[in-house]
Amino acid sequence: MKALVIIAHGSRRAESNEEVANLAEQVRQRAEQHYAIVEHAFLELAEPALPDVIESLIEHGSDEIVILPYFLNSGNHVREDIPTLLSNARHDHPACEFKLAQPIGMYAGMPELILAGANQA
C-alpha cells in the first residue's frame, strides 16, 4: 500500500500550518489512483512530526512511502535534516520502501506554474 507524505517546515503561525494541511487534502482528492494515503508532516514548530506520521502509516499497512519536501530551496533542511529522518525510518522499518522526492522548487513544472499565477494577478 503506497503512501505520500508532504513534509513542510512548520510555522508558529497556525494558519500557515493549516495551509499545508489543506494542500495535502487537495492532493489527496487527486491521488486516488497513485496513493492510498496522503498525509502531511512538519519538520519543526508544528505537529505531526515525520517519524510519527511514518509510524502511523506503517501500522495501517503502508509498505511504500514517498516523502515529498514542500520546500522551495535545497538548503540544510532538504539536504541534511530530511535525509537524516529518512535514514532513521529506513533503519526502523526495513520492510517498508522509502523514496525521497525532490523539493518542489526543483520541479520542471514550476516556471509554468509561476507564469500561470502571474497572469492571474
Add this chain to the structure above:
Amino acid sequence: MKALVIIAHGSRRAESNEEVANLAEQVRQRAEQHYAIVEHAFLELAEPALPDVIESLIEHGSDEIVILPYFLNSGNHVREDIPTLLSNARHDHPACEFKLAQPIGMYAGMPELILAGANQA
C-alpha cells in the same frame, strides 16, 4: 512594457539564491509573449532588493510590473512586508501600474505539481 518580478525570501546560502536566479531565467525563456522582462529580487539576506529592481525596470521603460511572491505560505512576509514595499513603489512611481500576484503556495496548479514530483521519486 510589462515586467514580472519574482520575489523570494533570500538566504545566507549562495546556492539557494542562485536557484531563484535560475528559476527566473527559466521563466524568462517561457515568458516572451507575456512579459518583456523577468527579474528576481530578494526580501532580505541577499541582493538585489525589490525597490532597486523596480527602480531599474522603470528606468528601462516598464509601465506595468507584476510582483510575484515566491513563498509557500501567506505569513508576515507575504501579508505585510511585500505589500508595504509595493505601497512604497506605487507612491514613488505613480505612472507605473503594479499588480501583486498570490504567493505560489496558493496556486490551483500546486496539487498537480506535487503529484507529478511524487511520481518521479
